[in-house]
Amino acid sequence: MSSLSPISYKEIRESIRKVCGDFPGSYWQALDRDRQYPTKFVEALTDTGFLSALIPEEYGGAGLGIEAASAILEEIHRSGCNGGACHAQMYTMGTVLKHGSEKQKAQYLPAIAKGELRLQAFGVTEPDSGTDTTRIRTFAKREKDHYIVNGQKIWISRAEHSDLMVLLVRTQARDEVPRPSLGLSVLLVDMREAIGQGLTIKPIRTMLNHASTELFFDDLKVPHENLIGLEGEGLKYILDGMNAERILIASECIGDGRFFIDRASNYAKERKVFGKILGENQGVQFPIARAHIQLSAAAEMVNKAAKMFDADEFCGSEANMAKLLASEASWFAGDACLQIHGGFGFAEEYDIERKFRETRLYQVAPISTNLILSHVATHVLDLPKSF
Ligand SMILES: Cc1cc2nc3c(=O)[nH]c(=O)nc-3n(C[C@H](O)[C@H](O)[C@H](O)COP(=O)(O)OP(=O)(O)OC[C@H]3O[C@@H](n4cnc5c(N)ncnc54)[C@H](O)[C@@H]3O)c2cc1C
Numbered sequence: 236m237s238s239l240s241p242i243s244y245k246e247i248r249e250s251i252r253k254v255c256g257d258f259p260g261s262y263w264q265a266l267d268r269d270r271q272y273p274t275k276f277v278e279a280l281t282d283t284g285f286l287s288a289l290i291p292e293e294y295g296g297a298g299l300g301i302e303a304a305s306a307i308l309e310e311i312h313r314s315g316c317n318g319g320a321c322h323a324q325m326y327t328m329g330t331v332l333k334h335g336s337e338k339q340k341a342q343y344l345p346a347i348a349k350g351e352l353r354l355q356a357f358g359v360t361e362p363d364s365g366t367d368t369t370r371i372r373t374f375a376k377r378e379k380d381h382y383i384v385n386g387q388k389i390w391i392s393r394a395e396h397s398d399l400m401v402l403l404v405r406t407q408a409r410d411e412v413p414r415p416s417l418g419l420s421v422l423l424v425d426m427r428e429a430i431g432q433g434l435t436i437k438p439i440r441t442m443l444n445h446a447s448t449e450l451f452f453d454d455l456k457v458p459h460e461n462l463i464g465l466e467g468e469g470l471k472y473i474l475d476g477m478n479a480e481r482i483l484i485a486s487e488c489i490g491d492g493r494f495f496i497d498r499a500s501n502y503a504k505e506r507k508v509f510g511k512i513l514g515e516n517q518g519v520q521f522p523i524a525r526a527h528i529q530l531s532a533a534a535e536m537v538n539k540a541a542k543m544f545d546a547d548e549f550c551g552s553e554a555n556m557a558k559l560l561a562s563e564a565s566w567f568a569g570d571a572c573l574q575i576h577g578g579f580g581f582a583e584e585y586d587i588e589r590k591f592r593e594t595r596l597y598q599v600a601p602i603s604t605n606l607i608l609s610h611v612a613t614h615v616l617d618l619p620k621s622f
Contacts (some may be wrong), residue, residue: 238615243388245307247285250566254279255314260586263316267444267589272396279322280311281350282590287322289479290332294344300545301479304488305537310485312490313497315586318356322487323393326479330401330421331343334464335471337424343399343483356400356426358388358450359473365390366606367622368403368470369415370609373452375404375422377466381456382406382422384433388450390600394436396446396579400424402468403473406466421469432456480601482544485537488561491594495572499523503575513575522571525614529567535559559607562597571595 242494290296311318346352364370373386407418433455503514540557543550575578
């Protein structure tokens with residue numbers, strides 16, 4: 236499919252369900268066991284054109300908004316699949332689209348839209364500065380026609396499966412700039428050239444299959460022409476992209492939550508214990524009903540944030556609140572689903588324990604619950620800053 240427009244969200248959801256139907260639980264279980272990347276799933280999704288939903292039509296994408304992208308990711312997760320392997324291919328290009336030069340956009344976006352170029356690595360977090368981004372230490376020293384990058388990143392997803400990476404570096408030390416948020420810059424690193432030439436990627440085995448890695452930069456050369464926007468202003472560009480990321484991750488949580496509620500309801504209607512259907516007991520019904528109520532409320536907030544984003548309204552607080560509510564609602568739904576399945580909830584073949592592990596991530600990454608609470612306390616409620 237070259238373009239998704241015009242297409243309704245209902246059609247998008249149906250198409251996604253069809254693609255996901257070819258990737259049942261057994262496919263994900265096998266990958267999970269060996270922590271392998273879902274290459275075939277990502278290829279199938281790329282072929283549908285859905286991963287280029289957010290790229291404007293003039294660059295060969297579908298030119299859709301975050302609401303459409305949310306529908307895509309929610310449906311992937313509701314189907315029992317996981318968009319984590321490729322969701323960043325949808326939104327990481329936003330940094331190039333919004334802040335890149337015309338030359339950079341023309342050079343990269345059409346190839347990303349076609350799926351020929353993978354831009355799905357986003358390097359911000361470091362071992363000594365996760366949440367506290369202005370303290371990153373990876374440094375790019377400006378030389379005649381290139382930067383020399385030294386430092387380390389951690390938890391960088393999909394680095395082994397990406398051709399390009401959006402990398403946040405310091406180009407001026409924190410104590411040399413008037414404000415800590417200055418002196419940070421964004422470089423577009425061509426991973427194909429960088430690996431073995433100053434970039435080393437080390438996979439990290441985690442509790443979920445998320446292609447997590449650690450990156451080591453040792454005198455990596457990055458051409459000046461790969462600087463995105465202005466030197467020293469990079470933090471703004473990164474923060475700009477984070478609202479889209481939070482809304483889309485929240486949509487994945489809504490999808491996970493619906494997966495758990497579907498599974499819990501179906502099981503409660505089938506399983507017989509003490510000679511009667513499990514779901515006849517209100518003690519079993521109520522957690523499912525509560526999960527549905529919490530998830531529905533969270534979904535409303537996700538929709539609100541997505542609509543504001545698409546209308547170019549400032550939606551920082553709504554995106555954060557949507558992510559917090561959705562990640563907690565999906566976790567509650569997962570816990571209820573696991574409990575209702577009794578011992579079977581722990582069996583790999585039921586997919587519930589896998590989804591349970593997967594959805595837990597979203598209370599920590601891409602931003603943790605405490606940091607959202609702190610944002611709302613200080614930015615919405617005007618309470619004093621604590622850091
Ligand atoms: C599987 C996975 C994939 C990831 N993918 C990427 C990626 O692709 N790119 C990338 O750049 N990063 C990625 N991350 C990193 C992720 O964004 C960070 O882990 C997250 O932002 C938290 O940072 P931290 O781990 O350094 O926690 P820390 O900053 O060390 O915080 C630890 C805990 O303390 C809490 N805390 C910290 N400060 C305060 C405070 N002042 N008040 C109250 N509580 C506080 C936090 O909320 C958190 O729960 C990924 C992480 C994981 C686990």
